[in-house]
Amino acid sequence: MELLVASAIGAMTAGGVYLILRLRTFPVILGLALLSYAVNVFLFSSGRLAIDMSPILSKYGEASYTDPLPQALVLTAIVISFGMTAVLVMISLGAFLEADSDEIDIAQADQIEDSAQ
Amino acid sequence: MGTSGNLLFLIALLPFLGALVPGVMIRAGRNACASFTAVPTALALILLLTFAPAVMNGETIQAEIEWLPQLGLSASFFLDGLGLLFACMILGVGLLITLYARFYLSGDDPVGQFYTYLLLFQGAMLGIVISDNILLLLIFWELTSLSSFLLIGYWKHLPEGRQGARMALAVTGAGGLAMIGGMLILGNIVGSYNLTDILQAGDAIRASDWYMAALILILLGAFTKSAQFPFHFWLPHAMAAPTPVSAYLHSATMVKAGVFLMARMWPVLSGTDAWFYIVATTGLVTMVVGALIALFKDDLKALLAFSTVSHLGLLTMLLGFGTDAAAVAAVFHIINHLTFKAALFMTAGIIDHETHTRDIKRLGGLRHLMPITFGIGTIAALSMAGIPLFNGFLSKEMMLEEASHTTWLDSHYVVPVLATIGALLSVAYSFRFVAHVFLGPVRDDYPSKPHDPPFGLWAAPALLATLVVLIGVMPFLAEGIVTAAANAVTGGDLHPHLKIWHGVTPALYMSVIAVIGGGILLMLHGPLDRAWIKAPRPEAKDIFDRLVAALVGFTRLVTEATHNGAISRYLAIFTVASVALGTIAFFGGGLSAPSRGLLPVPAVIAVGWLMLIVATVSVVTMHHNRFRALVLIGIIGLTISAGFVYMSAPDLALTQISVETVTIMLLLLALHFLPKETPRESSVGRKTRDGLIALAAGGGVGGLAYAFMQRDISTISSYHVENSYEGGGGTNVVNVILVDFRGYDTYGEIIVLGIAGLLIYALMHALLDGPAARRLRNTDYSQDRSRDRHPLMMVVVTRVLMPIAVLVGIYIFLRGHNQPGGGFVAGLVVAIALLMQYMASGFAWTQARKRIEYHSMIGFGVLIAGLTGAGAWVFGVPFLTSSYTYVHLPPIEEFELATAMLFDLGVFLTVLGAVMLMLYSLSRIARYAGETVNVTPMDYDPGTRTTDSVEEG
Numbered sequence A: 001m002e003l004l005v006a007s008a009i010g011a012m013t014a015g016g017v018y019l020i021l022r023l024r025t026f027p028v029i030l031g032l033a034l035l036s037y038a039v040n041v042f043l044f045s046s047g048r049l050a051i052d053m054s055p056i057l058s059k060y061g062e063a064s065y066t067d068p069l070p071q072a073l074v075l076t077a078i079v080i081s082f083g084m085t086a087v088l089v090m091i092s093l094g095a096f097l098e099a100d101s102d103e104i105d106i107a108q109a110d111q112i113e114d115s116a117q
Numbered sequence B: 001m002g003t004s005g006n007l008l009f010l011i012a013l014l015p016f017l018g019a020l021v022p023g024v025m026i027r028a029g030r031n032a033c034a035s036f037t038a039v040p041t042a043l044a045l046i047l048l049l050t051f052a053p054a055v056m057n058g059e060t061i062q063a064e065i066e067w068l069p070q071l072g073l074s075a076s077f078f079l080d081g082l083g084l085l086f087a088c089m090i091l092g093v094g095l096l097i098t099l100y101a102r103f104y105l106s107g108d109d110p111v112g113q114f115y116t117y118l119l120l121f122q123g124a125m126l127g128i129v130i131s132d133n134i135l136l137l138l139i140f141w142e143l144t145s146l147s148s149f150l151l152i153g154y155w156k157h158l159p160e161g162r163q164g165a166r167m168a169l170a171v172t173g174a175g176g177l178a179m180i181g182g183m184l185i186l187g188n189i190v191g192s193y194n195l196t197d198i199l200q201a202g203d204a205i206r207a208s209d210w211y212m213a214a215l216i217l218i219l220l221g222a223f224t225k226s227a228q229f230p231f232h233f234w235l236p237h238a239m240a241a242p243t244p245v246s247a248y249l250h251s252a253t254m255v256k257a258g259v260f261l262m263a264r265m266w267p268v269l270s271g272t273d274a275w276f277y278i279v280a281t282t283g284l285v286t287m288v289v290g291a292l293i294a295l296f297k298d299d300l301k302a303l304l305a306f307s308t309v310s311h312l313g314l315l316t317m318l319l320g321f322g323t324d325a326a327a328v329a330a331v332f333h334i335i336n337h338l339t340f341k342a343a344l345f346m347t348a349g350i351i352d353h354e355t356h357t358r359d360i361k362r363l364g365g366l367r368h369l370m371p372i373t374f375g376i377g378t379i380a381a382l383s384m385a386g387i388p389l390f391n392g393f394l395s396k397e398m399m400l401e402e403a404s405h406t407t408w409l410d411s412h413y414v415v416p417v418l419a420t421i422g423a424l425l426s427v428a429y430s431f432r433f434v435a436h437v438f439l440g441p442v443r444d445d446y447p448s449k450p451h452d453p454p455f456g457l458w459a460a461p462a463l464l465a466t467l468v469v470l471i472g473v474m475p476f477l478a479e480g481i482v483t484a485a486a487n488a489v490t491g492g493d494l495h496p497h498l499k500i501w502h503g504v505t506p507a508l509y510m511s512v513i514a515v516i517g518g519g520i521l522l523m524l525h526g527p528l529d530r531a532w533i534k535a536p537r538p539e540a541k542d543i544f545d546r547l548v549a550a551l552v553g554f555t556r557l558v559t560e561a562t563h564n565g566a567i568s569r570y571l572a573i574f575t576v577a578s579v580a581l582g583t584i585a586f587f588g589g590g591l592s593a594p595s596r597g598l599l600p601v602p603a604v605i606a607v608g609w610l611m612l613i614v615a616t617v618s619v620v621t622m623h624h625n626r627f628r629a630l631v632l633i634g635i636i637g638l639t640i641s642a643g644f645v646y647m648s649a650p651d652l653a654l655t656q657i658s659v660e661t662v663t664i665m666l667l668l669l670a671l672h673f674l675p676k677e678t679p680r681e682s683s684v685g686r687k688t689r690d691g692l693i694a695l696a697a698g699g700g701v702g703g704l705a706y707a708f709m710q711r712d713i714s715t716i717s718s719y720h721v722e723n724s725y726e727g728g729g730g731t732n733v734v735n736v737i738l739v740d741f742r743g744y745d746t747y748g749e750i751i752v753l754g755i756a757g758l759l760i761y762a763l764m765h766a767l768l769d770g771p772a773a774r775r776l777r778n779t780d781y782s783q784d785r786s787r788d789r790h791p792l793m794m795v796v797v798t799r800v801l802m803p804i805a806v807l808v809g810i811y812i813f814l815r816g817h818n819q820p821g822g823g824f825v826a827g828l829v830v831a832i833a834l835l836m837q838y839m840a841s842g843f844a845w846t847q848a849r850k851r852i853e854y855h856s857m858i859g860f861g862v863l864i865a866g867l868t869g870a871g872a873w874v875f876g877v878p879f880l881t882s883s884y885t886y887v888h889l890p891p892i893e894e895f896e897l898a899t900a901m902l903f904d905l906g907v908f909l910t911v912l913g914a915v916m917l918m919l920y921s922l923s924r925i926a927r928y929a930g931e932t933v934n935v936t937p938m939d940y941d942p943g944t945r946t947t948d949s950v951e952e953g
Helices: A002-020 A025-045 A068-099 A106-116 B003-024 B030-056 B081-104 B111-130 B134-152 B159-190 B195-200 B202-207 B211-225 B234-240 B243-252 B254-264 B273-295 B300-321 B324-355 B371-385 B391-404 B414-437 B455-473 B475-490 B506-523 B525-534 B540-562 B567-589 B603-622 B626-646 B650-671 B684-709 B717-728 B733-741 B743-769 B771-778 B792-815 B823-841 B843-848 B854-874 B899-928
Strands: B061-068 B073-079 B884-887 B895-898
Touching (some): A002 A025, A002 B567, A002 B603, A025 A068, A025 B603, A025 B626, A025 B650, A025 B684, A068 B650, A068 B717, A068 B733, A068 B743, A068 B771, A068 B899, B003 B030, B003 B073, B003 B111, B030 B061, B030 B081, B030 B111, B030 B475, B073 B081, B073 B111, B081 B243, B081 B254, B081 B324, B111 B134, B111 B243, B111 B254, B134 B159, B134 B211, B134 B234, B134 B254, B159 B202, B159 B234, B195 B202, B211 B254, B211 B273, B234 B300, B243 B254, B243 B300, B243 B324, B254 B300, B254 B324, B300 B391, B300 B414, B324 B371, B324 B455, B371 B391, B371 B414, B371 B455, B391 B414, B391 B475, B391 B506, B414 B506, B455 B475, B506 B525, B540 B567, B567 B684, B603 B626, B626 B650, B650 B733, B650 B823, B733 B743, B733 B899, B743 B771, B743 B854, B743 B899, B771 B899, B792 B823, B823 B843, B823 B899, B843 B899, B854 B899
Antiparallel strands (some): B061 B073
16 A cells, blocks of 8 residues: 555656746646646645554543544645645736746747847 | 842943934034043943942953853853953043044934944943843854954945955954954853853863864954955955044954953963964964064055054964963053054054144155154054063063064074064054154145044044053053953963063064164165065955855755756756755654554545545646646545544534635635646656655654654654633634634734735735736637526525525624634635625625625734634733633523633634635736626626616726
């Protein structure tokens, strides 16, 4: 089980990193989404894996629970990463609409400006 | 520490408080600004003088407020003889400069600004000399660099002013950085950052292995500040400042800060060979070099600047000797130098002000035209030359006396001879100041007709000149303060006697040689000057400029290689660097044996894993088709949610599913306006490179996760589990952590989310006001549009689902404290329910039925959460402490009321408002893209069977 989770984290990280290195905004956003999945699962797994041990206190006496703290951290992380994705989407949309190009390479934009002068 | 000690805080604060006034009174005129500068200065000076009797008796006044005692940070001040001497100089000369500047600056200059800078600087200087904590001292030290930058560059329109200010800041700022290191080392050796403790620990410091490092670093700070060779070059360039600034900073205060520091640290750092050879040699060289250059400067202020460099060298050398008598001489010369040099600077300012030139070669014969100025200037210059009956003579005699019996590397001659040469040069340039400016025939080609200035301008230098004579004739007047300060420097109990006649001593011979030699040198000045001009000599400014240019070039090279604006480049560099550092740390740290067994893998989980991996690989290989990539991302997110369910994280699963839904909707909306395909433009080499980086990162992160999932670790989580019910009143530990244990974090997070929502809204508005709006209007999106935009089935189903979805949201919210759920998830669920209305019936139709603005929802959410937290204060408990009670109403089950729930309501509202505002903003853009507005829920009324859609612009 641990191996599966670790390999999934690794695969998502690799995919995310590859995509954020692309040259257009949309794949970069997708890459960031993928990376944030990987990071969230990574943080979650730092509480160690447990099956059937939800951190809901049992009314029926002693039970063991999984680590709730990483879960709480990841819960807010999921929501915040949504917020950040939304901001990025808006920025990239704005950039595309203003510049008519969704390339992320600013150096090229400078060259266009220079050659226009 | 009595109440009297607390007055020290007031003294330290007064200049800063006063600094607020002149800046805002800029329109009230020069008199008002100057008065409001003088008041706090005078008040501080009076307060200071109330301490003077006690301090002169050898007492030390202390005051302390602890701030972070664990880190040794406290606001503590103390006043001893040395501090008193410097504080009096700073405030006293400050008053004189205030008066002088009132008449010197023209009405066109922003005088209020000047006085504000002046007071800031004064406060910073005062802070240095009365700080007890060396960290506090460092802060004031840096403040003097900053405020002097403002003062030197006060005439912003002059390029020399700006360049001089930059150079001064670069040199003294760099020295300040070095000094921070030195001071921290000292603090570490002693185990305290209080000067009073450090001053007691001299033996421990000198014996420490770190002594050399601390010494060199601290001296770098002192030498740069006090313009010691080879850092002397900034001082002449700082002369581009208005003359009041030069008189204040460069004669009396800032440049003395380095000397002050050496004097302050004298008991701790001096007494070693290293101290003697570094400090005394630097001082000696500076004294001679400074004096030599001063002799050949034609600019009055440059002459004075190099003479200041020379005199600072003299002071440094005296402190470097490390003997008690030399320390007394240094303290005495600090006073004397202040009086004559400030007077000379002011005289130079008057001459510049009246004749419109400072070029000595264009002056001469001014004694007839400006008799008062001539009197003041001559007294001060003769004192600088060290002529008897003026105070400069006394301390120069003492210096020569000390120099005469100092051996340097077994040589008995080096120091005395060089000291005599220094004194001789000093006599020469002082005589030149008098002879070439005031004596000689009256000329008829002055740039402006010179005459004596109004009383206000010559009052301050006249007072200083009076002091020069008074101390020169009756040196015992200064004995008290010199004794107190010298005892504070040496930590001993000295009783020096200052007198004019010491008998026939070597110093007297040296003095006589200096005066006669100086006179001869002045007579030979003409030919010597021509030779000097012809001779090649290194120009410090050029060297400095080349050095700066080289550094800038190097920095630019590094920046352009790594940080050229291409985001993919920095991301690649960042990833590679992180992986490399992580790998080094991983293999450098050693790894304990695995302590946990692996969990078994059921078949269905293996299928889920396979799906996730395939989807991830597919996203990477097929990302050029953007819609397909989006679907694949959705699959990955949902698989992760399922994984959370399996691995005991129901709350995460709920959140992930709802966030996933919202994210995909958002991306779909955005994709409507973006190209649907990503062009294939990466070369094979680039793809290979990125692929390798990605594989390294993925392998590293995966390996790390695998390594620590197999090992146990002690965490603080058991505390949360144990206290969740009793402390937080809930059985869902994750939710209790969010709204109670870590409620402050959550509070911050909802604020961030709210800001993100508002940011998107603002961006949308900015876009729709710019060229993007035109582009949107002119682009034809009609190809993408479905013929049946609002299908009957969808409208009906969403309408029916709406109350159910809201009910589910409320249910999830209410049970959140005890069962999986809570404000975050509930907010997202309700948001999705509302979004479905937008999707089914269109933007305008839904918008018209919206009762609450999403902005205010965010605002109320944050407000409710904040007020709930603040409510805890009413009961005298810390922010966000929750309380709860169980209520039992007969018809329904027992239920719980907790303040945490109110907090969760705030979370709910903020999340709902933010998510809705984000999607609403994106939909608004669609309006500009020619999206039509429907007023009925569907484009046609199914009841009448007409197919006309009602369209409005």
